[in-house]
Amino acid sequence: MVVLPRPSKRRARPLRQLQVLVVDRQSLFLAALAELLTAAGLTATIETTTDSEAAMEQLAGDRVDLLFCEVRSEPLGGAEIAARARDLKAKARIILLSDPEDRALLVAALSSGAVGFFTKDASPEEFLEGVDAVLAGHYVLGRDLIHTTLNRLAQPGGSSRATxxxxxxxxxxxxxxxxxxxxxxxxxxxxxxxxxxxxxxxxxxxxxxxxxxxxxxxxxxxxxxxxxxxxxxxx
Missing domain, CATH: 1.10.10.10 (Winged helix-like DNA-binding domain superfamily/Winged helix DNA-binding domain)
Known part of the structure; x- marks a missing residue:
């Protein structure tokens, strides 16, 4: 895992309870991730949804501190949600997730405004360390994405953008x-x-x-x- 420290005036964790929202197309994954975060001792109210449009409404209303969103969420994709949240200057920190075969899509979203990026086959230990780093105000890239990122940057005219x-x-x-x-x-x-x-x-x-x-x-x-x-x- 790569952690890029970013200067931040915000506390690593808000003193109040976090408002966490998890967005994914699969209900089983939603339940599993919510359980993992709860078992890790995250002091938070955790909500889940399969509807990324509803999630965007919560982000726009600044009702979310931490968002976990699948890159292929529907009807709005994860990168689109992150970009809109950035434009709105929403307070939420956003972590994007993808299936292993969608690494390229995740790497293409590096400039979207999200601050954490993991494939769903990341180990729980690495993932939770990454969540802590994001809450501390840092930018995190899962270990599984490093090779894909370097390959894209090494291409002539390479960038983090997909077609x-x-x-x-x-x-x-x-x-x-x-x-x-x-x-x-x-x-x-x-x-x-x-x-x-x-x-x-x-x-x-x-x-x-x-x-x-x-x-x-x-x-x-x-x-x-x-x-x-x-x-x-x-x-």
């Missing part, structure tokens, strides 16, 4: 393909079994990741990629 397509979640890619088929927001909502508000949230995230301003520019971007072929084939 726009890499940053799209599976749900976002699906919605983008539907946009390419000229599906309306109500039609997308009905097809996905989600609210129109959630569809709009997805679209905002898609536009941001693709660096486009609106639906028309997103369709033009789509037409230049293999995803665009999916839209044509299914039309």
């Amino acid at each position: 726009p397509r890499d940053q799209l979640s599976p749900v976002e890619r699906n919605i983008l393909v539907m946009v390419g088929r000229a599906a309306s927001i109500p039609a997308i909502a009905q097809s996905r079994g989600i609210s129109e508000k959630t569809v709009r949230t997805h679209l905002t995230s898609i536009y941001r990741k693709l660096h486009v301003r609106n639906r028309s520019e997103a369709i033009l971007w789509l037409a230049r990629t293999p995803l665009g072929e999916e839209a044509v084939l299914e039309n």
